[in-house]
Amino acid sequence: MKRIRLIVATLGLAAAYLWSSGAALAASINVAVAANFTGAAKEIAAAFKAKTGDDAVLSFGASGQFYTQIKQDAPFDILLSADDARPKKLVEDGLGVAESRFTYAVGKLVLWSKTNDLVKGEETLKSASFAKLAIANPIAAPYGAAAIETLKALKLYDALQSKIVQGESISQAFQFVDTGNAELGFVALSQLAKITSGSRWLVPQTLYSPILQDAVLLKKGANNEAATAFMTFLKGPEARTIIEKYGYSVDSKS
């Protein structure tokens, strides 16, 4: 008797699950998001859901990692990269929709420390009075590449190379600084949107090439209405407000 009741209960649960997922007529899309855009993407997805009822399921990681995964048929409909090179390459590889590609945000690099008054400017880097400098993996993450470019422009790369620790993405670089394991690190301005403590130096744009963050609709999402709707939403004024709030500039040309 007990067993029958258990079976009935299980079937009931399964039916309820099927019903609930069937009842949700709203579509759901998978979006690969560069780690620096995490906070903004969450707000945009929430606003998108409020407007259209569609779910944008977000995955966060380094752009390079997503590029490799998408080449291996990862189930993403859209890539919000931290650079413009990888979306371009995906289009060339036949995996992205050429006319969908546009710059959704221009990122800014910041030298940040949890310690007040530690970061004063480039003289902080020149003084080298710290043990560890965190950056993102320069090959996989554009913000890591921008950090290296900055150090080279300041002619400090050779001197500081031994102090560099690498996070797999900009999130891990941030976390190394946030836990105090590294005194300072190069992070994205967007990651500091809700942080006022510590000390920071907004790296002048002259020291590194602009971080043009491109979005591209992938072949998997090309025929998905919700995916195209998300791309349109990302260009719209609502998304733009959120993006600017996180410290990005929005390229007016696109």
Next chain:
Amino acid sequence: MEGLSGDIWQPISLTIELAAFTTVLLLILGTPIAWWLARSKVWWKEGVATFVALPLVLPPTVLGFYLLVALGPMGPGGLVAPLWGARTLAFTFPGLVIGSVLYSTPFVVQPIRNAFEAMGDRPLEVAATLRASPSRAFWTVALPLAMPGFLTGAVLGFAHTVGEFGVVLMIGGSIPGKTKVLSVAIFDYVETSQWGQANILAAGMMVFAFAVILAMTLVERRFAREAS
């Protein structure tokens, strides 16, 4: 090609160094724990045994997270590191050794404990009647009898440290020659689409793992035959 092979050898030698250090430390620290777990009669010993076994179940990220905090300025690591002018134990070889020791403890302690238990009380009782002191009985009777357990523990501890990824990724900072071990190097290569290098290291790991498991099985069978 020269530079490439240099790149590839560095993580290999670093990994072997880390695994060797970890194994030796684990044999030194793990033996008294295993002995106590095998011989003690206190009621709470299984609680300690469970604690030792936790890394078997926990995702490496749990250990990685706590270690990152504990090794840094907010934890005990921040108290120790200033002794040699550092600020944190994360991103250092000793930091990795601490992580690996914690992570691989059950793989060393359990086989040794099992070996001590399988031996039973009898050999030690006989040694006592022959007037061997407890410490002498331990060194001359218990240790040799438990040898297969030590061997299994050492091989498993070494192999498991080589195979470790999550903890090292979270506390290492991927510094070439210091914290960039094999598994992290493979991850980096794959992540950055350098599949040739990834393939060399990954295939090497397959061969290594196969050899370790096969060797273990053969050694165990040999011991079993000698015992019977």
